[in-house]
Each structure stands twice: as structure tokens, then as C-alpha cells.
Amino acid sequence: MRIWRNKRKTDRSDEDHSFQVLLQRLTESDEFTQFTYASRSSTLCIGYYTSLVDTEILHRDILPYLKELEIMNALPNVLPIEEVSLEKDATKIQEQLLRGFILIFDINNLNQMGLAKASVERTRQVTIPEVEFSVVGPKEAFVEALDTNINLVRKRLPLADLVIKEMQIGNLSKTRVSVLYIDGIANQENVNTVVQRLSELQVDQINDSSYLTQLIQDNQNSPFPQLIDTERPDRIASVLGDGKIAILVDGAPHGLIGPTTFFEFFSAFEDYFLNWTVASFFRLVRFFAVFFSILITPIYVAVLTYHYELIPKDMLSTLVTSRSAIPLPPIMEAVVLELTIELLREAGARLPTKVGQTIGIVGGIVIGTASVEAGLTSNVLLIIVALGALASFTTPVYQMGNTIRLIRFPFLLMAHYIGLLGVAVSFCFLLIHLLRLSSLGRPFLEPFYPLRVQDLKDSLIRLPFSMQTKRPIQEQTEDTMRFNPMKAKEKDDI
Known part of the structure; x- marks a missing residue:
């Protein structure tokens, strides 16, 4: 029994020492505040980080009730706050203090420390979506809390x-x-x-x-x-x-x-708020716009560099007239215009909203007109690059739009070196890369690879909800049925 008492005294002294070390480390920061407060039977010390604690909660819900506190074990029953606990571990005490808790302890008894939550909540209000805005549907977006x-x-x-x-x-x-x-x-x-x-x-x-x-x-x-x-x-x-x-x-x-899957990045959530025929049309427009954005400039470079015979006779005179005074080869002309578009886009995104819009519109008009008049670029390529940039904005997910902007440049270089064969080779490499990709272990090009007919109902086109009775095979769900198709078709009229 004597040995047990000596060990218990040693543990207490270690806990007191660790807590004193913690207090010393906390007081090194000017942000940490502590003061004494007299209760009915003892003198309490209260400490907290001023930037993390709501002082209104402290003065309204904690200090008035501490006057009635007799022993620390009764602290959870005295304070009208949900998260109140007693703790001995110095590490856990520090973690809770950094989450907005208030430390309460008896100066004469360091066996138990009380912690009461009084964190301040400073977050912006729920607003409308800015990136995935939709005309139809809910207008709530996530915040930082x-x-x-x-x-x-x-x-x-x-x-x-x-x-x-x-x-x-x-x-x-x-x-x-x-x-x-x-x-x-x-x-x-x-x-x-x-x-x-x-x-x-x-x-x-x-x-x-x-x-x-x-x-x-x-x-x-x-x-x-x-x-x-x-x-x-x-x-x-x-x-x-x-x-x-x-x-x-x-x-x-x-x-x-x-x-x-790859196809979900081109599916706007607004598609589900519209009629299935309209939504399917918009999806097909987006897919066409993506391929147009990637391929149109490389095809222009390849045709003008190697494949003149592909140019229609009615259009040949227009191209000859527009390029007669251009000193640059098609690849340099295309790269300069593509980089100019990217510079304008980055400048518009980094500047304040009103200034960025002005820079994007005025800069595009001024630079485009000046480059054509100076003979650095042809007006035909200027129109093609502008349409390609506009088509890249149709992707509903911002990250995929960045990817489309990037992969245009390898297509351009391959088109310059070996013409349309280079475009085909680049497309093959792109397709092989997509075939090898997976998302959390699931195939990225599903439902086309592997072919799953059931999931085709909501990929390139969106069929009516009444035909989408099963959940996607991609997720391998435990419950595969959304609803009973027979009951869904029943209509009880008066």
C-alpha cells in the first residue's frame, strides 16, 4: 500500500509538472489570456485564446455560473453549455484550446482541468453558386464552414x-x-x-x-x-x-x-432540371465544343502546312488573301494567338471583377485588331482561335476546362511536324491515356470502356427519369434499384 501511494504521488507531480510546462508554453503567446475568478469555495483560473473565443459566451454562459461552483467535478453540471469536459492530459488540453475552448482550473488543485467550448464562428453566409451557376434549380452553394x-x-x-x-x-x-x-x-x-x-x-x-x-x-x-x-x-x-x-x-x-467518369465532367447539374430532350441537346453541344476546341487550330496548321488539297476552292482565295502579308509560318502564328488568349484569360481572372472584364473585352478587341492590321496574324486564324477559346468555356467543371486548354499545345506541335497524321497520333495517345485512367479504382471511360449499356442512359445523352430505374453499374452499389418501374408508370386520375 505504501508503494502504491508513493507511485500515486509521483504521477500527480508529473501531471502537475506537465501542466505547468503547458501553461508556460501557452503564456509565451500574447494572444493567450488568463485571469483569476473567485467562486463559492475556491479561486479559479480561466485561460483562452482571444482570437478563437466568443467573449459574449464567456460572460453570458460561463462566468455567472462559475460563482456557484464548489468542486471541479461538478463543472459539466453547472455550465449550460453542451461541450464541457474534464481533462488531465496536457496534449488534449492544448488541442481543445486551439479549437476555441476555455480552460478552467482550480489554482490550489491541478488534478483536473475543465474545458468549455466558446468558439467564435466567423464564416460568410450561404450565397449563390459562382462557378456552377444555374438559371433553374437551387441557388445555394457551399461555404468555408x-x-x-x-x-x-x-x-x-x-x-x-x-x-x-x-x-x-x-x-x-x-x-x-x-x-x-x-x-x-x-x-x-x-x-x-x-x-x-x-x-x-x-x-x-x-x-x-x-x-x-x-x-x-x-x-x-x-x-x-x-x-x-x-x-x-x-x-x-x-x-x-x-x-x-x-x-x-x-x-x-x-x-x-x-x-x-470522363463524361460526368461535361454534364452540368442543370441538365436534370430541364426536359430530357433539351438536356441531351446541350450535352451533345458541349462534347462537340470540346473536340472543336482541341482540334480546330491543329487542323488549320496541318492543312496549311502539308495538306493544301483539302482546302475548298471557294475558300482558297480567302486564305491566300489573308495570309499573303503574314511573315510567320502557321505554327508560330497559331502559338502566338493561343498564348495571347491565355494571357488575356489569366489577366482577367487575377484582376478584380470589373477591371478583369474590361481588360478581357478591350484587350481582346485591341490586340486582335492590331495584330491583323500589323500583318502578324491572319483574320481567319483569329476567328478560329477565338471560337476555340469560346468552346473551351462550355465545360461545366473548371478543372476539366484547364485540362482542355493545356492539351491543345501538344496537338499543335504534332500537327506542325507531321500534319494530320500528327493530329491522329496525338488523339491516339490521348485515348490510350484515358483508357488507363481510373477513379478510385473504377474505369474512367465507363460506360464505353467497358461497355455498359445500362449506364448509357445518362452519359452522352440523358434519357427520361422514368427509364433510369437502376443506379449506375460504375459505383457497384449494394442496392441497385432506384424505384419500381411498374409503380412509376401508374397514374391515378380522377
Whole structure:
């Protein structure tokens, strides 16, 4: 018994020493404030970070009730706050203080420390989507607060089966990351893949969901994104019902969706708010615009460099007239114009909104007119490059638009060296790369590779909802049926 008492005294002295070291480290920061407060039976010390704590909660919900406190063990019963706890571990105490908790302890008794949550919430209000704006449909977008974003999803899916697994990632940032899926629908293999990749990350900081996109996607060297980045809570709620996995990051106004396919990047969520015939037409327009944006300038360079016989006779005189005074070869002319478009786009994106719009419009008109009049570029190529740049803006997902802008340049170089054969070779390399890609282990070019006829109902075109009775095969869901097709066709009229 004596040995046990001596050991207990030693443990207490170690705890007191560790807590004193913690207090000394905390007081090194001018942001940490501490003061004494007299209760009924003892003198309490209160400490907190001023930038993380709402002082109104402190003076309204904590200090008046501490006057009635007799022993520290009664602290959770005295304070009218949800998150109140007693802690002995100095490391956990420091973690809670950095999350906006207030430290409360008795000066004469350092056995137990009380922690009460009083964090200040400074986040912007829910606004309309800026990147994925739609004329029809909900007008809510994610913000930088994780709890608010989860609330936006929860109110659209009031299900007990909606599972949210939260973890902290980042040795320095300690960023909260939540994985969302519907139990009973989502494939458990997909869930385990996402959770494993996130839990094994060894990084210092996660400042945005884009960090996770680059870290957990299957091929980190590919210019093609393998996870969809969205700012719409209605889109995440919809894909969760299809069996996909969603990732929300604290401090990021965008969520991640996976597994995904190449064709989903060209599907705007507004397509589901329109009639299926109109939505299918718009999807086909987007696909055509993407191929037009990638191929039109390389084909122009290849035809003018090697394949004159492909030029129609009626158009030959127009091309000869426009290029008669141009000293540059077609490849240099095309590269200069493409880089000019990229410079204008970057300048417009980095400058303030009103200034950026003015620079983009005025700069495009002035530079285009001046380059044609100076004889540096032909007016035909100027029109082609402008149309190609305009077509690249039709992609609903911003990351895919960046990829399309990038892959035009290898096509241009190959078209200059070996003509249309170079365009064909470049397209083959692009297709091989896409065939090798996967998203969370699922094929990226599904439903065409492998061919799955069922998933064709919502790929290049969107068929009516009444025909989409089954969930996509891509997700390998546990519950494959959305609804009973026979009951869906029943109509009871008066």
C-alpha cells in the first residue's frame, strides 16, 4: 500500500509538472489570456485564446455560473453549455484550446482541468453558386464552414443511413475532413478506399479540398482530374443517392465526388432540371465544343502546312488573301494567338471583377485588331482561335476546362511536324491515356470502356427519369434499384 501511494504521488507531480510546462508554453503567446475568478469555495483560473473565443459566451454562459461552483467535478453540471469536459492530459488540453475552448482550473488543485467550448464562428453566409451557376434549380452553394456544409447536405437527405466519418489531416493545419456516404447503397470497397487513402496521408497542411484531389487520385501525374469538384450541395446530395462518395473539407467551399467518369465532367447539374430532350441537346453541344476546341487550330496548321488539297476552292482565295502579308509560318502564328488568349484569360481572372472584364473585352478587341492590321496574324486564324477559346468555356467543371486548354499545345506541335497524321497520333495517345485512367479504382471511360449499356442512359445523352430505374453499374452499389418501374408508370386520375 505504501508503494502504491508513493507511485500515486509521483504521477500527480508529473501531471502537475506537465501542466505547468503547458501553461508556460501557452503564456509565451500574447494572444493567450488568463485571469483569476473567485467562486463559492475556491479561486479559479480561466485561460483562452482571444482570437478563437466568443467573449459574449464567456460572460453570458460561463462566468455567472462559475460563482456557484464548489468542486471541479461538478463543472459539466453547472455550465449550460453542451461541450464541457474534464481533462488531465496536457496534449488534449492544448488541442481543445486551439479549437476555441476555455480552460478552467482550480489554482490550489491541478488534478483536473475543465474545458468549455466558446468558439467564435466567423464564416460568410450561404450565397449563390459562382462557378456552377444555374438559371433553374437551387441557388445555394457551399461555404468555408464544414458544419454549415454538412447541414446543407443533411437537410436534403434526412436519413439515418447518411454516414459521416470525420478525421483530422495535416500535422500543422489539423484540418477537419468528412467522408459522406449512404449506408446500404454505397459500395463498402469504395468507402474503404477513400478512408484508407485519407488516413494514410502524411502532409503538413490541407488548406483546400484541391489538395486532397491531387493527393488521393489514382494518377497524380495526369492532367485530367479524377474527382469532381463541386460547390453545389444539391449535386452532392444527388450523387450520394447514386452510391458515390463525397468528401467535405473544413475551410473549402467545394466538395469532392468519386468515383467518377470522363463524361460526368461535361454534364452540368442543370441538365436534370430541364426536359430530357433539351438536356441531351446541350450535352451533345458541349462534347462537340470540346473536340472543336482541341482540334480546330491543329487542323488549320496541318492543312496549311502539308495538306493544301483539302482546302475548298471557294475558300482558297480567302486564305491566300489573308495570309499573303503574314511573315510567320502557321505554327508560330497559331502559338502566338493561343498564348495571347491565355494571357488575356489569366489577366482577367487575377484582376478584380470589373477591371478583369474590361481588360478581357478591350484587350481582346485591341490586340486582335492590331495584330491583323500589323500583318502578324491572319483574320481567319483569329476567328478560329477565338471560337476555340469560346468552346473551351462550355465545360461545366473548371478543372476539366484547364485540362482542355493545356492539351491543345501538344496537338499543335504534332500537327506542325507531321500534319494530320500528327493530329491522329496525338488523339491516339490521348485515348490510350484515358483508357488507363481510373477513379478510385473504377474505369474512367465507363460506360464505353467497358461497355455498359445500362449506364448509357445518362452519359452522352440523358434519357427520361422514368427509364433510369437502376443506379449506375460504375459505383457497384449494394442496392441497385432506384424505384419500381411498374409503380412509376401508374397514374391515378380522377
